[in-house]
Amino acid sequence: MIRVLQKADIERVVDIWLDTNLKAHYFIPGQYWKNNIDLVKEMLPQAEVYVYENDCQIEGFIGLNDEYMEGIFVRDEMQSQGIGKLLLNFVKEKKTKLYLNVYQKNTRAIRFYQREDFEIQREGLDEVTGEKDYVMVWQRGKSL
Numbered sequence: 001m002i003r004v005l006q007k008a009d010i011e012r013v014v015d016i017w018l019d020t021n022l023k024a025h026y027f028i029p030g031q032y033w034k035n036n037i038d039l040v041k042e043m044l045p046q047a048e049v050y051v052y053e054n055d056c057q058i059e060g061f062i063g064l065n066d067e068y069m070e071g072i073f074v075r076d077e078m079q080s081q082g083i084g085k086l087l088l089n090f091v092k093e094k095k096t097k098l099y100l101n102v103y104q105k106n107t108r109a110i111r112f113y114q115r116e117d118f119e120i121q122r123e124g125l126d127e128v129t130g131e132k133d134y135v136m137v138w139q140r141g142k143s144l
Contacts, residue, residue, distance in 0.1 A: 005049035069100040
């Protein structure tokens with residue numbers, strides 16, 4: 001089931017956020033993510049966040065800020081089971097355009113987004129981490 005984030009979900013969602021970032025972004029020091037936990041807890045209630053829940057257990061979530069996708073995060077043990085795709089399809093029904101930043105070294109995420117009809121628009125640099133990234137865009141009705 002996909003539903004809107006509730007205040008009671010925040011601790012669980014932050015745990016998934018941290019664990020997923022540490023594993024997917026092995027090339028960024030873990031302390032960077034740990035230092036941002038309080039900021040994420042503060043920002044979650046202000047963002048458009050949907051959680052995927054199975055048997056009363058949150059397995060993943062997607063965060064949006066208008067058309068900007070902050071990210072899709074799925075619990076490590078539940079990855080590659082279609083949860084990310086379900087969350088993405090859920091928000092594709094609500095939006096006509098989505099865009100995101102993804103680190104160039106995160107090839108697994110890049111492949112996922114390309115399979116889901118996102119196109120690389122341009123290269124960039126995340127000033128905070130010093131890592132190169134891509135801006136990727138999806139538009140309804142426009143597929144590769």
